[in-house]
Amino acid sequence: MKTILITGGAGFIGSNLSEYFLNKSYKVTVLDNFATGHRHNIEPLLENPNFKLIEGDIRNLEDCRKAVEVADYVLHQAALGSVPRSINDPITSNDVNVSGFLNMLVAARDAGVKRFIYAASSSTYGDSEALPKVEDKIGKPLSPYAITKYVNELYADIFSKTYGLETIGLRYFNVFGRKQDPKGAYAAVIPKFVIQLMNHESPVINGTGDYSRDFTYIDNVIQMNELAMTTDNKSGVNTVYNTAVGDRTNLNELVGYLKEFLTEYDPEIAKVEIIHGPNRAGDIPHSLASIDKAKTNLGYQPTHKIKDGLKEAVSWYWENLK
Template sequence: MSEIKNKRILITGGAGFIGSNLCGYFLNDNQIICLDNFSTGFHHNIHNFISHPNFKLINGDIRDNEICKLAVENVDYVLHQAALGSVPRSINDPITTNDVNVSGFLNMLVAARDAKVKRFIYAASSSTYGDSETLPKIEDVIGKPLSPYAVTKYVNELYADVFAKTYGIETIGLRYFNVFGRNQDPNGAYAAVIPKFVAQFLAYESPVINGTGDFSRDFTYIDNVIQMNELAMIVEKPEAINTVYNTAFGERTTLNQLVNTLKEFLSEFDDKIKDVAIINGPNRVGDIPHSLASIEKAKQLLGYKPQFSMRDGLKETVKWYWERR
């Protein structure tokens, strides 16, 4: 149950994976404006919200200044999730990634500033840590970006910091670490690893792990991400605003461990999945070998208490996909 009541909240990318979950969480007690151009979002993610009296959909692009101005009218909070994700996508098409993630981000910041929005909370990324080998990842120790996508997400943080200092707008960036859960699309060339593997197992197809499977990630269930967005909205301590936070569980899982856990949970629904082989392929260009977040800053300044471990979240996720297969 949300602590935010009677506010007007703009969620950009609201028909996407994370955005649609945020829409659903805040909808009953607040006015929700969902802005999406459906380039990576889906109508079916927001189908249940369309007839809700508190929900408004704007079909538009954050690269359009006029759309951005329209979307922020009388808004209290912006939860900016709209972006072109995926490291491989950015390597294949850096220009479009930059247009959406940098120019679009700047459009939203300017619109929020001009509309005197109370706070601008945006999806940052663990990719910002780049070639830093320090573990766990601490917010003020980063390396050089390893992909065009990572460059764009770091530029977002720089712009947010400049706007806070220059114009007085309140901003908080949430560096998401490998978020997974309900509504995450398993299809397409740039599908994330968990929904892609689930879909392959359900079809009795062998998932392909990039490299030896020893690379590790801090896989983060969607409900922990929702909690962080809400905490970023309600915090009032000056030292907790105009900064960035790791948004994660704080636990490292290798790709081998991940795929074996998925197989374990899916086999509870379909015993044949136990026999599906796992294949190892080449490493992927631009990938960070290891990622593990320190969540101490979020705990201390926001009161963050993640509720779902990787295993707990995977169990919920597998059940969700199984019911919708």
């Protein structure tokens, strides 16, 4: 029975990974300081004898060493997300996302971890206007958050070349799904819009609504983490992969889909008006991933397109948060 350390395991993506791998008969250790994660995300897992929670901070090297000491694999999800948050507080974002990441690499190296898989970001593409986004062609970062995520990739590459630690970075593209927090100043757009529509409040779209994203359902992300962790293709490690669907949806279309699915539960939602506000600093107009590399090297086949994922996400939010 292999042991996986999931940092940030009480967060949205981390808790979904924790639940999935416990059900696949792995032992799972979670390291989380609950800065952005929630205990209720992992509460059902606490009774499982193969689950272990360590409350600690990746900015503390000793916490990292304690968490990784018996791990075969690391799925590093812990980070301070959000472009606006990094613009408002670049120092804390750097401390967590860069110094914390380096701590985890050092701890994993010293513990002899088999493979280190980490959450990279599509923000690394920066001001590159090329579509679709291909892994080896990036631009200049547009936010402190993007800088931190690019630095993660550079550190991972150095640790692979210098110390022989196997690493794989997964550049997440606008992940959404069950357990994603709809509250707070830095809530992601999909859960935020869902809750507003459920409450008959008008969502505010930044700009005209023509900006588009490669929205990626959580089950696709879980699949990529599992493939990255288990692949025997040695030419497929020590690199980065887009973790996406390979399709894009603009914000106007997104709200249209959400209203369509939510009106199945409450017809009045169809009447909620949409408000348009100013564009947000640090945002790129369009994002679309090429997933050819992941398909070729890892055998990735996304199971959920945008509408499939939104329908499941809306159902989860309605059942759990209404």
